[in-house]
Amino acid sequence: MKKMYCLLFLIIQATCAIAQQPMAVRIDSVFSLAHKRGIFNGNILIKKGGKILYEASMGYAGAGKKSMLSRDLLFDIGSVSKEFNGVSILMLQEKGLLNLKDPLSKYIRGLGKWADRVQLKHLINYTSGIPLFDPLAEEKDETIWENLRNLKDVEFEPGSAYLYNHYNVFLQMRIIEEVSGISYADFLEKNIFVPLGMNGSIVDSPTDGARMAKAFDNEFRPAAYAQGMSGWVRLTAEDLGKWVEALDHYRIISKSSYKSLSENFPGGESSLGSTGFVNGELNFHQHQGSNSNYEALIYSLPQQDILIVMMTNNQQMKVHGLKSAILGVLQNHPVQVPKKSVYLEVRERILASRTKGIAYYNQLRADRSDTYDFSFEIGDLISTGKYLHRRKHYEDAIYMFELAVKLDGKPADIAYGYEQMGNSYLGKGDKVEAIKCFQKAIKIDPDNLNAKGMVSSL
Template identity: 35%
Template sequence: MKKYATASLLFSFFIITVTVFGQSKAVTIDTMIHRTNRLGLFSGNILVVDGGKVVYRNAMGFTDASKTEKLTDQYRFHIGSIAKEFNAVGIMMLQEQGKLNIDDKLSKFFPELPAWANKVSIKNLLQYTSGIPDVKWKTVKSDADNMADLMKLEQLDFEPGTKYAYNNNNVFMQRRIIEKITGMLFNNFVEEKLLKPAGMSTAVIDPDDNKPLMAKSYTNAGKQGPLVYPITGWVAVTLDDFYKWEQALENFKLISPASTKILVAPFGLDNQCGLGGGSMAGNKLVFHKHDGSSVYYQALVVGSPLKGRTVILMTNNRQNNIFDIDNAIQNILDGKPYGQPKHSILADFQKQLDTLSGPGVLAFYRDLKGKHPNDYGFENEVTLNEIGYFLMNAKKLDAAIMVFEYNTTLFPTSSNVFDSLGEAYFNKGDKAKALLNYKRSLKLDATNGAAKAIIAELEK
């Protein structure tokens, strides 16, 4: 009970931006954030809690593309994939009540689906290993449209439980299962069984243009994105409610440690799971990290319960740099030097990069570095790695490998770049080169547990 009393006390201090606690760190964070904002690299709301106390809280930027009204900390944001935590927690809640088992197959709840539903389990949905293709975003206009597409689906993309493919049909079916079992609309279930017990009084689900205090996403060019999405069930939150949700997870207010452990267990290394990513030690959640993007929104929550630390970032003007901002904040809190977030090449030039071959990408990178050496993060490996992963996710493996290879020549002492190169070769099916580069990564960083695990698997 003391934990929640502390949380209540914490929120009484939210009316001010900087608390007396850790004032020098708060000033440093404030300086970094305002500089980032002046560079046009962050518009949104931010909360930093450390040692169980608010260190920093701020709202900066504008509510929409018109840039006529400034954000306040009472505005709600879409949080993209982080909203998928609500259906995942709902599924585990129903398992604890004995109303389902995550090994149950889809056909148990939807016998009208084609034969492939006999092979897909709820656990497959939670781990994105179902083999169900993604939502047809260009044609689907409603939940009914999407279910109709699934009724016509003849075969899966792969055998359930054999591969990982992150997509929203896994989420869609979790929400439909919850409706089937409870007899409630998914949105009503979330409101009654999740938001209210967590004390989230300002969160809304599937907001439209008439909903007040809703930040609307927009691009640097002034294009405003939609609020309503083809499939339903998307929760939008304020800073206060986002923090309350994170505390509910960390303190097992909604589901047990055993259920939480399932939701932080991915199918494979670097794969997403029900709560994004995290780790547990016994019955304690020791780390939780989840990011989400939707149209031009982006959000990130990083929880380190043993430190009493939570960092929440929400933006309605996505610049693909929230990890850089979080890294800077974490370093400041830990008393370490930090890097000032800079422009993202991928955010500024994604369409152009998508048209280039591997050599073309490298030529573009070198040219940009020569002309704008101080505007982008050329001083570390992250910039090229980000481009490499963009290419790899676009199935341009040869181009990605070329980018990662070049990155190893620029940053030969970085374990991270060799790890990324190993992953690219692994995805291409070249196990020998994957093994070689994972070993190089491990030699540079003996604490790289992920590399150790993959090496062990490759050497079997």
């Protein structure tokens, strides 16, 4: 009995010792385990009360394991970069140089009649209806211009549905140039980078340049950069932190402009990703972006003065889970470090062979649930379906969506599966089945306005 009490005392003593460790040490243990599990290679910046609580560079600067990351390296941040063009549009509105209700045709000439119906507000919340021409093509600016000038009409009535499309970003940049009279890169340098002291920020810094962290895959092979369009902000974690702090405390645009920019179509992202207001005050700001094995996440709690910045050159799609673990440490809640992504593990296998890929997926579920995360299985299946859809494997995509909607899940998630299934039927040219899927989505989740917009358009 005495030995049992002694053992119990030692366990309690060890638990208390861990709980009393400095917060930075506990955060470091989270990222050390994440790196060991192979789900994070990148730079991290965490601030609380305006001061750096934790900052680290963890892992390799590129393929081949030849050099380690450092805090001064730049990362591509994917769609988080769209915050800069969105904010720039609002800066110009505050100066009285444009209005979000203006039609696109007022600033960009040579487009079809559809440009009279697309307002600037539709561009910043991705409801313009401009279609995805080829989501995998390395479209350079010239190709985008050609596609826009040859476009006869938009996919749906502007404002009636949401479709994330980098053409909206491209047009915002061109409007900024038209109104300001200078290049987009020069506009950011003059109005944002220099005033905020963002000395490690460059528009279109070459991804193979000496200042960049180089993206690589899980086999430590270089990841080809697939985005041909210009205008992407690449920067350090420190600069991204400066940006978020200034933006969320209304030092760049006013509170009313911030709210305008944060408005989103139900089920879709705004130009600021996701935001929440409580009693009129900003409660949180979260934005994740990815591009060619780069991934970034910003998470801000302005009222608690907490800021989290993560940037990786080896995308594992676990930044949200790591953010939750960090918050657990900061708020003294239980902490769980994420496991590996099922989606990233199976998508290429299913693309190569649906039969073999699904067999491998079932094997992981049966034998490797200790290593791979099956906590949001419906989300992984839908993501795999979208991956197949983008590669025009529409039958395989529909199969994955059918698997997804059979699982237990939230109505909104099941409805989203049917919505994506409808998009794949459209890809096949089957409007009848597409409408049936959109109608199922609406029945399951009447708030799915995207499906309603597509039914109305079809």
